[in-house]
Structure formats: structure tokens, C-alpha cells
Amino acid sequence: MAERLLIVVNVDWFFISHRLPIALExxxxxxxxxxxxxxxxxxLAMHEYPFKVHxxxxxxxxxxxxxxxxxxxxxxxxxxxxxxxxxxxxTIRPVLFGxxxxxxxxxxxxxxxxxxxxxxxxxxxxxGTLRRLVAGILYRFALKQRSLKVIFQNTEDQKILSGIAxxxxxQCVLIRGSGVDLLAYGPRVRKSGRFTVLMASRLIRxxxxxxxxxxxxxLSLRNVDCRFLLAGEIDPGNPNSLTKTDLEKIRRSVNVEYxxxxxxxxxxxxxxxxxxxxxxxxxGLPKIxxxxxxxxxxxxxxxxxxxxxxxxxxxxxxxxxxxxxxxxADSIQALIHDPARVRRFGRAGRKLAERDFDIRQVVASHxxxxxxxxxxxxxxxxxxx
Numbered sequence: 494m495a496e497r498l499l500i501v502v503n504v505d506w507f508f509i510s511h512r513l514p515i516a517l518e519x520x521x522x523x524x525x526x527x528x529x530x531x532x533x534x535x536x537l538a539m540h541e542y543p544f545k546v547h548x549x550x551x552x553x554x555x556x557x558x559x560x561x562x563x564x565x566x567x568x569x570x571x572x573x574x575x576x577x578x579x580x581x582x583x584t585i586r587p588v589l590f591g592x593x594x595x596x597x598x599x600x601x602x603x604x605x606x607x608x609x610x611x612x613x614x615x616x617x618x619x620x621g622t623l624r625r626l627v628a629g630i631l632y633r634f635a636l637k638q639r640s641l642k643v644i645f646q647n648t649e650d651q652k653i654l655s656g657i658a659x660x661x662x663x664q665c666v667l668i669r670g671s672g673v674d675l676l677a678y679g680p681r682v683r684k685s686g687r688f689t690v691l692m693a694s695r696l697i698r699x700x701x702x703x704x705x706x707x708x709x710x711x712l713s714l715r716n717v718d719c720r721f722l723l724a725g726e727i728d729p730g731n732p733n734s735l736t737k738t739d740l741e742k743i744r745r746s747v748n749v750e751y752x753x754x755x756x757x758x759x760x761x762x763x764x765x766x767x768x769x770x771x772x773x774x775x776x777g778l779p780k781i782x783x784x785x786x787x788x789x790x791x792x793x794x795x796x797x798x799x800x801x802x803x804x805x806x807x808x809x810x811x812x813x814x815x816x817x818x819x820x821x822a823d824s825i826q827a828l829i830h831d832p833a834r835v836r837r838f839g840r841a842g843r844k845l846a847e848r849d850f851d852i853r854q855v856v857a858s859h860x861x862x863x864x865x866x867x868x869x870x871x872x873x874x875x876x877x878x
Contacts, residue, residue, distance in 0.1 A: 499577035553730030592635025646777035649798035672855030680789025701771030707818035773815035786842035
């Protein structure tokens with residue numbers, strides 16, 4: 494009988510962009526794969542995939558206590574019904590509420606993927622302190638499992654959560670990012686033209702969208718000839734998302750070209766000289782940065798957990814302080830005046846991607862974790878109580 498794997502993700506588009514290759518390979522290797530996810534507004538078609546999909550109307554922001562209870566009950570009922578031998582929880586709310594449900598359902602093995610800690614552990618003030626207190630209690634309870642592996646994308650998140658939840662070193666695994674297809678994102682010499690800077694992300698404030706816009710204005714006032722491209726869309730499920738009014742202002746901007754949401758970002762990366770992400774969000778390891786590295790493009794990002802893990806400072810990219818548009822503008826201008834450095838950064842980034850970010854390595858590492866937990870569960874089942 495096939496091992497039953499249940500993957501839980503907060504929303505369908507995140508599963509497609511960050512976890513689909515893992516589910517497909519698990520299915521190919523004989524697992525019976527189930528995926529539980531929240532439905533996005535677009536309601537992505539999932540029927541073409543060979544695994545069982547369980548789709549729910551989960552709120553991603555401004556969720557009430559009743560919404561949280563509903564998500565918990567959805568997951569608990571599903572776990573009781575399909576009885577997965579391995580549960581893989583991805584993103585914050587599935588980790589917290591799915592972890593608690595797994596304890597009550599007494600599931601044998603749980604994999605937790607920490608793809609960033611969000612804004613909770615960087616928030617300031619009394620409210621931020623209260624959020625950290627509540628989150629800490631939930632994490633401690635959710636991560637107290639019979640058999641557990643916690644996958645981290647950067648060492649800072651591992652340090653924070655290991656301290657909060659008293660994780661043992663043998664329970665922690667570092668896998669740097671969600672991986673990138675090195676063939677789909679291959680380096681190519683850019684055709685001559687205006688120096689082009691790309692930012693691609695969800696359009697939420699903590700991603701540094703305002704700093705990007707301000708940097709474009711600063712360089713325009715300095716009469717620096719540079720083309721700024723912004724790709725992505727607003728995220729209605731996030732309370733800190735830009736609004737439609739904000740988007741209209743960006744569209745009217747003479748300094749930034751707004752591209753909207755792109756189905757294929759690879760060509761846009763290759764048409765750029767530098768990819769920037771001035772994020773001060775609690776990132777895991779931003780996918781756009783590993784895609785840029787694989788494409789042989791120089792990177793400018795912030796000295797924040799996750800972001801700084803995507804580059805080798807001053808070798809494949811530049812780190813700037815968070816919330817600092819002037820430092821961002823200065824770094825962009827420095828690269829405009831040093832094309833040899835831009836090319837050198839790109840070559841180093843590609844080598845880094847080949848070494849650490851290959852999607853094949855990432856998928857293989859996940860399947861190895863599944864097999865280890867499956868073997869441990871089988872051995873424990875053979876031991877007499």
C-alpha cells in the first residue's frame with residue numbers, strides 16, 4: 494500500500510510556484526499525494542495534476558477567531574479522514590493550525606517548512622511584542638510532534654524558532670530556498686540598451702516597493718539614465734498590500750514602468766541588468782533572487798534574513814540597509830558606472846545557483862526527508878509497546 498502524503502499550503506498560487514515539483518516527484522516515486530490549499534480569488538485550475546486536491550476558502554488576512562477555528566477544523570477533519578503517514582505543512586498558518594491539528598489527530602510524522610517568519614518577529618511596539626508572545630506559544634505547541642523535521646531556508650529563522658520551540662539539531666534541516674530550474678533560468682548576454690533595473694514581487698509594503706519607487710525618483714533627479722521595471726500584483730489577502738489607487742499612481746509615474754503580473758518572469762530577468770529586492774519582510778529565501786542568480790544577473794537586496802542568504806556579498810550582489818532608498822539608489826548608480834562588476838556579479842551568482850539552488854537538489858532533499866520519516870515510522874511500529 495502506498496505511503497500517503499498530505500501537503501498543506503495557505504493558497505494555491507504559492508503551491509504552484511514553490512512546491513509543485515516536490516508533489517509531482519513524490520507521486521512519481523509511489524506516494525499517494527494529497528494537497529490541501531486555500532483557493533485564491535482566481536481559483537487556479539488544479540485538475541490537470543495527478544494528485545488529490547482539497548480546496549478551501551481560507552482567509553489570508555483579517556481572519557477572525559472563527560476563521561482560524563474553521564481552518565483548524567478543516568485540517569483536523571481532513572487528517573482524520575485520509576490518515577496521512579506524512580504531513581507536510583507549508584507557510585505560517587498551516588504550520589500553526591495544521592501542527593496543532595496533527596497533534597490532536599496523532600499523526601505519525603510531520604514535516605514543517607518555514608518559508609520565512611513574516612512580519613511577526615520584526616514588528617515593533619507593544620502590539621508587535623504581543624504578537625510574538627502569542628506566536629511563540631502556538632509554535633511551541635504546534636512543533637511538539639511525535640516525529641518531526643523542520644525545514645528552514647536560512648539560519649536566522651532556524652536560530653529564532655529553535656529557541657522558541659526548543660528544537661533539537663537533529664530535527665532541523667537547512668534547504669536554501671524552493672529551488673530553481675537551471676535550464677529554464679539560464680544566463681544570456683544582454684543586448685545593449687539602457688541600463689535596466691527590475692523589481693519583481695508581491696506588491697506589499699514590506700517588500701520595499703516604496704523604497705524602489707523612491708530610488709527611481711532619486712536617480713531621475715540626479716539625471717542618471719536608467720530604466721526601472723516593476724513586476725507583480727497587489728495581494729488583496731494581505732493587509733499591507735498596495736491598493737488599486739497606489740497602482741494607478743505607479744502607472745502614471747514617469748520613472749517606473751509597471752509590468753503587472755508576468756506569467757514568465759525569466760525573459761524579463763534576462764532583459765534586465767540588475768534585479769533588486771529591498772525587502773524588510775521576514776523572508777525565507779526569496780525565489781526571485783535565486784531566479785536572478787541562476788540567470789546570471791547582479792543583485793541588490795537588503796541586509797535582512799533570507800535576502801542576504803541569496804547572495805555572496807560583494808561577489809554576486811550588494812547588500813543595502815532596509816528602508817533606505819538613498820542607499821539603494823547609490824548602489825544602483827555604482828553598478829551603472831561599473832559594467833564589468835555587473836558581469837562579474839552575474840557570473841558568481843550563476844555559480845552560486847548551480848551549487849545551492851538547483852531544483853533537482855531541493856526536490857531530492859525533500860524526498861530524502863520523506864523516506865527517513867517513513868522508515869522511522871515503520872521501525873517504531875515494529876517495536877512492541
